[in-house]
Amino acid sequence: MRKWADRLVNLREINTLRNQIFVGFTLTMILVLTFAGVFVYGEVSVLLKQSAEKHIQQTAIQANGRLDALLKQIDSLTTQVATDSYVQKLLLKEVQGISSNFNERQSLLQLANNYMAYSSGISSLELYTIDNRRLFPLDDSSINRISGDALAAADDKKGRIAWIGIDPRSPDLVLAIRRINLLNNSYLPGGYLVVHLNREYFDMYELEAKDDPSKSGEFMLLSDSDGNPIISNMDKEAAKSVLSQSGSTVTIGQERMLAVRQHSEVAGWKLVLLMPVEAATEGISVLRTAIYVSIGIAAVAFLLLTLMLSTMITRPIQRLMRSMRRARFGGLRLIPAGRNRFRTLEINELNNTYNQMVTHMNELIQVVYEKEITQSRTELKALQAQINPHFLFNTLEAFYWSLEEKEESELAQTIVAMSGLFRYVIGSASGNDEWVTIRDELEHAQRYLQIMKMRLVDRLHWQIDADEELLQVPIPKLIIQPLVENAILHGVESRISPGSVTIRVSSTKLGFATIAVIDDGLGMDGDTLAKLIQRIEGVTSQDSKKGAGVAMSNVQRRLKLYYPNTAERGSGLQIESKADVGTVVRFDITIPPEGDELS
Known part of the structure; x- marks a missing residue:
């Protein structure tokens, strides 16, 4: 038994605030440093790789731009040769069947030399007629030495x-090759201009990189549209291997390379720039070592600081606890200010707060008691201060006569409508607060429409269409006005142009009356209407803006409560709406036999 007691004591000693702070801070430190190290390593690794890719991408774009510039230079030069007046004249004579003599062909030598002087990449120029005879250089070779595909x-x-x-x-x-069209012969073909270019003309890398690509770590490859290497600083087999692979990385031998490809819009050639993956990520290993060292140093420093902090926090608290225990044994007494002097401001404030708590305990109890009494009296007065109907009606009556004296007839009529509105809501002339006639309900809706007409002016037009024999039918109180309010709020007010609200009371089936509230607002599409019906039925708890659907949900519950026998006609509200057309909300009520009173 003593052994278990010793273990319990040891457990309590371990479960101290100091140890909890030390362990909690240590675990937090480990998690934070681990997360920070992993995050920094991942982000910096990505940045290093992206930087390398961006560098090689920019180099490839520059090289491709230079290639296009070289190609456009040759294109411009050959265009000048093809449109040269002397060349056009000779080819036109050949088309007309007049062969060029030796002197005329000899003159092409000076012409070719003049144009070739503009570009160091041109090895030779050859001019052929449309029937495969070569005009320049001066021999009788035919164009058949060039493939038919070319x-x-x-x-x-x-x-x-x-x-x-x-x-x-x-x-x-x-x-x-460029086909020469005769400008003076309706641009008909007149011959061909063949250009031979030196492959070195397309060199786009530094000489030292060409001699030893390992110095720069980059390789460059230019191939024609058929995949044949034109210029490359790697061996032929490696170049063909690169051209046969796709993706952002390729493999040359045992080495993985980042590959950036550019397509020449001028010639349709492909330019490939390669960089070793290891060169792109060479800084990652250094980064990894730096992170490990940083985490180790931070962990040791954090452990020492945590130990010191936990000691600084718990030692004055233990002293304060001993002082509070002595106060507990003698009752709630003040701790003398001079008995314990703590080093930290927070602990001193804790001591002062304890003394203030003991000093003002009775005062606080008295204040709470008085607040409870005051709150009870306030609630009682709030209940007693509910609107007194007679006081409210007399006040509205005074407003009415004051406005009449000032000849404010429109405002006076609005006050009358408000008075009737409040009388209807607060009480009933017949003494029955739950059931009224359709006439009463329509008059209440009419007063509400008059007040809304005052606010909306010409934007609101309304009409009440009711069969005279249905005006005495009993109906639950305040069942139509919420629908009218909803029609104005979501129908008329949503329109820029004037809108209208119609209340229609009719009977199409014996024993039933149909009440419909119609507006010509923006209406609703099928999805919106389905969601509204779900909210009204209570199927979904989805919140609605401005309480839309709450009043209609209340009307729905009351209709289903008072008219359970109309299930065959669709119990409760029936809503029809079309976008940009309007909305119709109707419900059916039963007509009691003649002589029945409101129940």
Whole structure:
């Protein structure tokens, strides 16, 4: 037994505020540092990778822009050759069957040299007639030395340059063909201009990167539309391997590379820029080590600070507890201010607060008691101060005569309508507060409409259409006015133009009367109407704006309570609405046999 008692004492000693603060702060520190380390590592890793991708993307965009500039330069130059007046003249003669003599063809040499001087990338220019005879250079080679697919590509371009790619007969050259259309012969084909370009013309990387790509860590590859490498600072097999792969990363041998691809809109060629994944994430390992060291240092420092803080907090509290125990043994006594001097302001304030509590305990009890008495008297007076009907009616009557004397007839009639409205709500002339006639209910709705007419002026038009023989039918009190209020609030007021509200009382079936409230407001679509019906029926607890549906829900419950026998006609409210047309809310009531009184 003594052993268990010792364990209990040890457990109580462990479960102290100091230990709880120490353990709680330590666990919090571990969670915070772990989360912060993981979060920082993840975010910075992503930033480093994105930075590398952004760098290689910008490099690829710049290289692609330079490539397009080179291609457009050749395109512009060949356009000038194709539209040169002398070239056009020779080709037109060839089309007309007049062969060019040696001197005329010799003149093309000077012309070609002049144009080739504008670009260092052009290796040679060749001019052919439309029937495959070469005019320049001066030999009798035909155009058949160029593949038919290349000629077809040039014909498809209809005068624009066709970039074929690597010349099949000269792998060190790039081939481009432009069909020449005769300007003075309705732009009919007159021949072909063949351009041979040096592959080095398209070099877009630094010389040191070309000699040793490992220095920069980046590789660049340019291929034609058929996937044949044109320029690359990697071996041919590696280039073909890259072109056969897709995705943001490719593998060359055993090394994974980030790949950024650009497409030349001018020639349809593909530019691929590669960077080793390790180069893009080389700073992550350093970051990981820095985070581990930071977490370790922060953990040690936090543990020491937590131990010191827990001691500083609990030691003065223990002293205050001993003082309070001594006060408890002798009753609720004040703790002398000079007995315990605590180092922290908060503990001193706690001591002072305890003394104030003991000093003013009886005063607080008395204040609470007096507040309870005052609250009870206030509630009693609030109940007694409910609106006195006679006082209210006399006050409204005084307002009415005052407005009549000032010739404010419209406001006076509004006061009369308000007086009638309050009389109807507060009491009943017949002494029955629950049932009235349809006539009374319609008059109450009419007074409400007059008051709303005062506010809305020309925006509101209303009409009451009721069969005379139905005016004495009994109906629950305040059953029509909430529907009229809802029609004005959600129907007329939602319109920019004037709106109307119609109250119609009719009988289409023996023993039943139908009461309908019709407005020409914005109406509702099927989904909105379904949700409104669910709220009225209490199927859903979905909140509604401005209490919409609350009054109608009250009317629905009362109708189902008083008219349970109208189930075959659709018990309660029946709502029909169409968007931009309006809403009709109707309900059926039973007509009691003649001679029955209101019940």
